[in-house]
Amino acid sequence: MFLKELSERHGVSGDETKVRNFVREKLLEMGIKHFTDSMGNLFALKEGQRKNEDPGLMITAHMDEVGLMVSSVEKSGHLRFYKVGGIDERSLISKPVRIGKEGIPGVIGSKAIHLQKKGEREKALTVDELYIDIGAKNKEEAEKVVKPGDFVSFDTKAEIWGNVFKGKALDNRAGCAALLELLSRKHDCGFTAVFTVQEEIGMRGAKVAAYRVNPRIALVIETTAAADVAEVKEHDTATVLGKGPAFTLKDDSVITHPRLLERLIEVAEEEKRPYQFRRFLGNFTDAGAISQARGGTMTGVISTPCRYLHSSASLINLDDLRNLVEITGGFIRSVAGKGLV
């Protein structure tokens, strides 16, 4: 799967070009018909082996990642910035970043601890107190290479540590990698795959994509928070690495259609693949926008558990991702065979 390439590419919500181009390249290689819309969503029309039935299946994965946007350039040449999406502010300090189309390198620094008073040291640092430093001597020099409006993302190398994958933007490049993998295989029925944009800032790409496709059944491939870290009690862990992909029961945007959830469980059990439930019931995904488009759609979400979501470096278990692909493949087969209603 192309997880390393997808993770390292920069594609903050509203600026998904580099990721879209990579996916499009792969679709061309696979000979799959595809097109884009006015927001940048990328649609791929996968044909099935049995041409007759069309269960109206749509599978999506969002391409965008959380990031930053340059808001202004100071006299000193430092850059101030906005957050784009729910980036975890705690992980901003002391990280290298890339800015704009040219990927100008910069760092997010903070006031040295030696210069801080006790009261200052005890507060969490917020975006207002942080700056991006590209090493420019002054505003004029900085404006030769960057400008307000430029998108900024973390500059993190992707790496494999045993069975674990480390990289930035695993939410949701892991999902994109899974969807690309599914598109490369043969399936009994066809489906519409959509690589959506702007999920992190309000599931906006998915809304228009669902309106256009008008599916009967929709499955969203996502990446979700695993809180199985030190000192978190078991019931608070949301999801756990290494126990398989997570099925959403409910989140703040959707309640999974019971029949869809049943079918996912059935498929997983039949294929003897591990799975878990997402025990945290908050936050939003594209499923919210999709399930409420036009007359409504049965929608479900299958996710890869991920530690340190929305920060400079996240971790997923590669077996979880592989099992996600297999279960989704099984789901497609099952829908082709006996529909869902």
Place this chain on the structure above:
Amino acid sequence: MNLHSFLQEISQKDGVSGYEDALGSFLAGAFSPLVDEVKKDNLGNCFFYKRGRGEDPPRVMLCAHMDEIGLMVTMMDEKGFLKFTSLGGFDPRTLPGQEVTLYGREPVYGLIGFKPAHLQKEKEKGKAVKMEDLFIDTGLPKEELREKVPVGTVAAIRRNFLSLQGECRAGKALDDRAGVAVLWQCATELARLRHRAEVFMVASVQEEVGTRGAVVSTFGIAPDLGIAIDVCHGSFPGAAEHEVSPLGKGPVITYGPNIHPRIAEKLHETAREYQLPVQKDFSPGPTGTDARAIQVSLEGVPAGLLSIPLRYMHTSVELLDLEDIRSAGRLLAYFIADLSRSFVEGLSCF
């Protein structure tokens, strides 16, 4: 080998306080073509010695610390995450998401993890994260981890050296690899100058845990004067002017009780004579550098302090201007070349 590539190499090498051996050996190799003798002492301080000329040559010591702040594993919890303490001072807020290299029975990569945002209690939000709430996540199963990473394993910060605009560079451990690079620059300049003084360049150890290396290295050399080369705070938005120095305007000469006034003055005069940019700063008490230990060693060793302005000190993205290192190296080389026995004797006259 030019300054950029030398600094890149030593910034990316690991040498946490107390564990500088491998780095010291590398530096010994890098400096030996430039000096007459290379030695290491009991604590690992590395000495690069250049012979002087004539009778009773002035004996000068230049000292830059090679150690960097790092972490040490204190225990593994039941889930297989590693708790840690620090060697040197860290602002815990700079740690979430930081990648590290664990030097266990074999090297293991890890990342400093933290509680997910949605589990933070209301009163926790807005408060700085504490070191005791952080842990290192290697992704490895407990049993494998226990084998590979015992209690006491040192974890070094992992960060590639970055080239930013112009001569700006950023990376980890520039405090005080920048100082070591100044020594290197100085040694290359000295190679083409004639100097009476005998020169001891010291890459000292354990400065970050209390200027410990400098205590024993100064005792061992017993120089006539010693100049520490370290970093000082570089300017950035929100800092008070008197606390910081702009980048790219030359190294900073410190004045104050820790510093022998005549050494600071002579550095200034040398800069003027050879048209090198320099700045001034003031420290009202003992400085937080090796100069603190040097001044009160033996019967007293007159001390000086030359610093490279550095932003974001003690983070993994410390940032500086290479030109400042070049100027500092040149300045010290000319200073040494001009040193005489009479200058040294004058240091005791008050």
Place this chain on the structure above:
Amino acid sequence: MLERGWFNKMTELLKLVEDLTGLSGPSGSEEKIRSFIRKEAEAYGDELFVDALGNLIVVKRNPDGKKILLAAHMDEIGLMVTFIEENGFLRFSPVGGVNNEILSGTKVIFDNGTAGIIGREKLKEKETAGINRFYIDIGAKSKDEALERVKIGETATFYPSFHHMGPRVTAKSLDNRAGCALLLQVLKNLPASLPNEVYFVFTAQEEVGLRGARTVSYRLNPDYALAVDVTRTGDTPEPEFKMDLALGKGPAIKIKDSSVICHPTVVQRMIRAAERINVPFQLEVLERGGTDAGSIHLSREGVPSGALSIPCRYIHTPGEMVDLNDIEGGFSLLVELLKDKW
């Protein structure tokens, strides 16, 4: 722990610990401890002398070998009388690291045997007690009566309270009489000849800043040094510091504390020795706390140093606790180390 014969092995050690913890020796006034150790050690060294700070040095000569300095501090924390109230209560200041939280109701003793109880004034809301809110009550009715029994400048120590439950011993000043006992046992049980020159130093004034060790190492100028002291454990409910160190799991080989980063070659030597003789050991990373190795390793041109630690709960309280098995293990390890030619 209850292996056959442990009782006999342990008895000598137990007696030594009981005797040593029964004596009073606050920093700067270690005379009683020094005399006791001197009497015990006299027959075993080639030379014995006391220096200006009160350090007791016992030498095992070997001019052909490297010089190894073993240091165990004799002193304990104490409370020095600074003022006597008109009504006979004594005000005091700490000597060494005294934890105010454990003072109320604690029994103390002065050099001449006078005993007292520490009382505390009523605190304001949310006030943490400073040392000036405490006083010692020796039962005197007036300042004059008090002066018959104690003087300003005298230092009280915790009242001896030795007790043992199987191999677990509780007493005051196990920090560092346990270390002194261990070092004495080693001195008394050495093979006939050693490959190194070894200095058994019972140091003074460690608790007030590692002072005795500083001067004695300048004087002796050793090639290597090992401190023998106690260290904290992480095996009690919600401990002060989370540590992977426990009573009964063997002596600890120190990796670092706030005063010293132990020299890696010394640490490796200690680990190899322990593995050779199959003594279970622990690795110690102490976040806050120091020992004599802290001042020794920075002496002159530096001395590669390490430390052997005895796990101890409730350090600096009247009821510290160690496990004799850990001291036994430490003893075996130290003897093995000295058989090595350094």
